[in-house]
Amino acid sequence: MRVVREKLVLSRSEMDRTLAELADSGDDRLVEIAEVTGDGPFSWRLREIGFCRGAAVRFVRRAPLGDPAMYELHGATLSLRRSEASRIRVRSRAS
Amino acid sequence: MTELVRLGTGAPSGRPARIAFLGAPNSGKTTLFNALTGHRAKAGNYPGVTVDRREGDLRARFTDLSVRLIDLPGVYSLEPQSEDEAVAVRVLRGEFEEPSPDGVVVVLDATTIERALPLVAEAAELGLPLCIALTMIDELKARHGEIDLEVLGAELGVPVLGVVGNRGLGIDDLGALVAESGHWTRSEALGEAARADTPEQRFEWAYGVLGRCRRKVPQADHWSRRLDRFLLHPVLGPAVFLTFVALFFQAIFTWATPAMDLMSGMTDGLADWLLTVVPDSLLTRLLADGVIRGVGAVIVFLPQIVLLFTVILFLEGCGYMARAAFVVDRVMGWAGLEGRCFLALLSSYACAVPGIMATRTIPSERDRLTTILVAPFATCSARLPVYTLLIAAFIPADPVFGPFTWQGLTLGGLYLLGTAAALVSAAVLQRGLRRGASLPFYLELPPFRLPRPSDILLGVWDRAKMFLRRAGTIILCVSIVLWFLLNLPRRAADPELGAAANQQAILEGSYAASVGRFIEPVFAPMDFDWRINVGLVASQAAREVMVATLAQIYAHEDEEGEGLGRVLAGVGDGAGEPLLSRPSALALLVYFAFAMQCMSTLAVIRRETGKWRWPAFTFVYMTGLGWLGAWVTFLAATAAGA
Numbered sequence: 001m002r003v004v005r006e007k008l009v010l011s012r013s014e015m016d017r018t019l020a021e022l023a024d025s026g027d028d029r030l031v032e033i034a035e036v037t038g039d040g041p042f043s044w045r046l047r048e049i050g051f052c053r054g055a056a057v058r059f060v061r062r063a064p065l066g067d068p069a070m071y072e073l074h075g076a077t078l079s080l081r082r083s084e085a086s087r088i089r090v091r092s093r094a095s
Numbered sequence: 096m097t098e099l100v101r102l103g104t105g106a107p108s109g110r111p112a113r114i115a116f117l118g119a120p121n122s123g124k125t126t127l128f129n130a131l132t133g134h135r136a137k138a139g140n141y142p143g144v145t146v147d148r149r150e151g152d153l154r155a156r157f158t159d160l161s162v163r164l165i166d167l168p169g170v171y172s173l174e175p176q177s178e179d180e181a182v183a184v185r186v187l188r189g190e191f192e193e194p195s196p197d198g199v200v201v202v203l204d205a206t207t208i209e210r211a212l213p214l215v216a217e218a219a220e221l222g223l224p225l226c227i228a229l230t231m232i233d234e235l236k237a238r239h240g241e242i243d244l245e246v247l248g249a250e251l252g253v254p255v256l257g258v259v260g261n262r263g264l265g266i267d268d269l270g271a272l273v274a275e276s277g278h279w280t281r282s283e284a285l286g287e288a289a290r291a292d293t294p295e296q297r298f299e300w301a302y303g304v305l306g307r308c309r310r311k312v313p314q315a316d317h318w319s320r321r322l323d324r325f326l327l328h329p330v331l332g333p334a335v336f337l338t339f340v341a342l343f344f345q346a347i348f349t350w351a352t353p354a355m356d357l358m359s360g361m362t363d364g365l366a367d368w369l370l371t372v373v374p375d376s377l378l379t380r381l382l383a384d385g386v387i388r389g390v391g392a393v394i395v396f397l398p399q400i401v402l403l404f405t406v407i408l409f410l411e412g413c414g415y416m417a418r419a420a421f422v423v424d425r426v427m428g429w430a431g432l433e434g435r436c437f438l439a440l441l442s443s444y445a446c447a448v449p450g451i452m453a454t455r456t457i458p459s460e461r462d463r464l465t466t467i468l469v470a471p472f473a474t475c476s477a478r479l480p481v482y483t484l485l486i487a488a489f490i491p492a493d494p495v496f497g498p499f500t501w502q503g504l505t506l507g508g509l510y511l512l513g514t515a516a517a518l519v520s521a522a523v524l525q526r527g528l529r530r531g532a533s534l535p536f537y538l539e540l541p542p543f544r545l546p547r548p549s550d551i552l553l554g555v556w557d558r559a560k561m562f563l564r565r566a567g568t569i570i571l572c573v574s575i576v577l578w579f580l581l582n583l584p585r586r587a588a589d590p591e592l593g594a595a596a597n598q599q600a601i602l603e604g605s606y607a608a609s610v611g612r613f614i615e616p617v618f619a620p621m622d623f624d625w626r627i628n629v630g631l632v633a634s635q636a637a638r639e640v641m642v643a644t645l646a647q648i649y650a651h652e653d654e655e656g657e658g659l660g661r662v663l664a665g666v667g668d669g670a671g672e673p674l675l676s677r678p679s680a681l682a683l684l685v686y687f688a689f690a691m692q693c694m695s696t697l698a699v700i701r702r703e704t705g706k707w708r709w710p711a712f713t714f715v716y717m718t719g720l721g722w723l724g725a726w727v728t729f730l731a732a733t734a735a736g737a
Contacts (some may be wrong), residue, residue, distance in 0.1 A: 039464065044174075044294070045171075045176060046535050048174070048297065049537055050171040050294075050300055052299065053295050054295065054298075054299075055298065061323070063422055064327060064332055064333060065424075067424065068424050068425075068434075070421070075206060075210060077540040078538065079417075079434070079539075080432075080535070080536075080537055084535045
């Protein structure tokens with residue numbers, strides 16, 4: 001059993017997902033931000049508010065109508081729309 | 096020596112020291128500002144309540160020096176992307192009329208300090224003396240979080256203070272610290288922070304500092320977790336919200352009416368008493384009918400206003416507003432708007448003027464303009480007296496189910512109508528306006544916090560005063576002018592007719608009647624007669640004037656003391672012909688839901704957009720829609736045999 005689970009974690013850590021995909025699958029494990037795609041003020045602002053490389057983030061829940069979704073980040077709770085969340089690539093936490 | 100130091104503090108040349116409050120939105124700057132200055136600026140538990148800078152003097156009990164405090168809109172960084180952020184940054188950089196402040200208090204929410212600390216790194220770049228106020232220390236402790244303030248202070252090399260703004264804890268120390276701003280320094284550690292120039296570097300610096308301060312991350316707030324699971328539930332959430340709102344609308348009729356009837360009886364009694372004790376003259380009649388009855392008819396709605404603001408201030412203070420924005424964000428997205436637009440729209444339910452000012456938090460010019468143009472559709476508190484009067488008069492109080500009657504549901508329906516009009520107009524406008532650069536929308540969801548009853552009471556008291564001031568100024572003026580227009584020219588009384596009939600003859604021949612008749616063709620399709628038309632023209636100054644006008648016109652008809660509503664509907668013993676049929680009354684309600692009848696709103700649209708084109712556009716399309724909506728309602732209600 002234990003072996004299977006470790007394999008799963010390994011395969012996930014290799015697989016890069018966006019935050020939006022994380023929310024879609026309802027995965028509420030703590031993950032780490034790999035990168036924010038795109039340049040310019042849009043992604044700069046996402047990074048300024050804390051969605052920057054290395055930050056730990058957790059999906060909490062989606063809004064009753066499906067979008068946006070709530071995330072926990074740096075001890076705060078933030079809401080992001082799907083369009084924003086799909087710009088943020090995450091990976092499993094190394095440890 | 097101490098004298099010398101004192102002279103050295105503050106600013107040169109006897110000018111008071113100027114200290115600015117910098118911090119992320121909803122970190123509690125305004126609460127601290129209020130505690131230190133004794134002001135009662137509006138604060139709330141959601142981001143973006145403060146959209147302009149605000150100044151006040153440090154209370155004398157903290158210092159004998161003169162210190163000016165500047166409250167700034169919240170910022171996430173010093174690279175502004177919206178108007179309110181730009182204001183904050185320009186003040187700090189000294190690009191706003193006055194030079195840079197002499198010191199900056201960086202306000203950080205202790206429960207989310209990881210996220211807030213990077214702002215300190217940016218503030219260090221300003222090169223101004225800094226100190227740090229950590230707010231919500233009580234909440235940090237309650238959630239088993241810890242941070243060593245002494246180490247943090249040593250790490251940063253600047254004074255650090257923990258405070259609880261709304262309970263006044265640590266406020267004395269903060270006041271003393273602010274008074275001594277001359278002693279603040281910028282440290283070496285901050286010099287290192289200032290060299291970080293990407294968000295990643297700033298966060299890395301922040302986590303490094305926190306790691307050395309024996310930081311223990313607070314646990315999630317269990318109450319907020321539980322409430323969120325309930326209030327944001329796909330089925331329960333909306334159900335709870337709708338029940339709450341429906342109860343509120345019902346309360347406007349069920350609970351506020353006794354208080355209102357009492358006040359109404361008092362104003363009528365006062366007017367009658369005046370007419371009996373003072374010799375009858377034009378002046379007495381002006382006072383009794385124009386001033387007491389006219390303005391009184393509006394003032395009697397004070398209980399409803401108090402109820403409305405108690406609910407609004409509670410929702411704002413507890414943190415529900417941000418949740419509401421989260422829940423309906425998808426609907427806003429359909430209308431082409433983002434959540435910040437929704438928060439601005441929500442403020443417009445109190446009054447469109449602060450609502451339009453709240454659009455300064457919206458970074459996109461296009462979204463901001465659209466929100467400004469549709470915000471006046473939100474049912475503002477000035478519409479409430481008109482709605483309540485007409486609904487009480489024309490809609491039966493028959494129960495529908497439980498405590499809910501048709502009256503409460505109609506009022507709820509009118510609020511819904513205004514909201515729908517705002518969203519549909521926004522969707523149409525967004526398709527017509529040029530698309531600008533898009534910026535991410537993110538919304539911070541603060542933990543639920545129980546607002547202090549005294550804060551709500553003070554807030555409601557301020558709103559009640561504002562309502563009374565409005566009644567005592569603009570509504571009073573319009574009422575007096577209207578009284579003259581309704582009672583001039585004078586004509587000799589016909590001794591064969593009674594007093595009421597003579598008064599009727601004067602009204603029918605008055606200047607106001609000519610105006611009302613002149614525009615009769617415009618509103619003929621809805622069957623409004625000249626008296627309603629006079630009210631419509633007068634309510635162009637302020638919506639509540641409609642109530643004052645009808646009260647004046649009907650002052651003499653209400654000899655039995657039936658109350659204005661019953662006279663309007665033509666029910667009760669002493670009443671004559673009804674002024675309005677039910678279809679016309681419904682049409683009038685819809686007209687008030689849509690039409691632009693507020694000069695202050697037009698003025699603020701002009702100020703915020705900088706062009707006359709937009710207030711003119713708003714006036715034309717909203718009033719046009721009001722007419723159209725009224726006509727369709729009239730036709731539909733007539734066909735349905737209402």
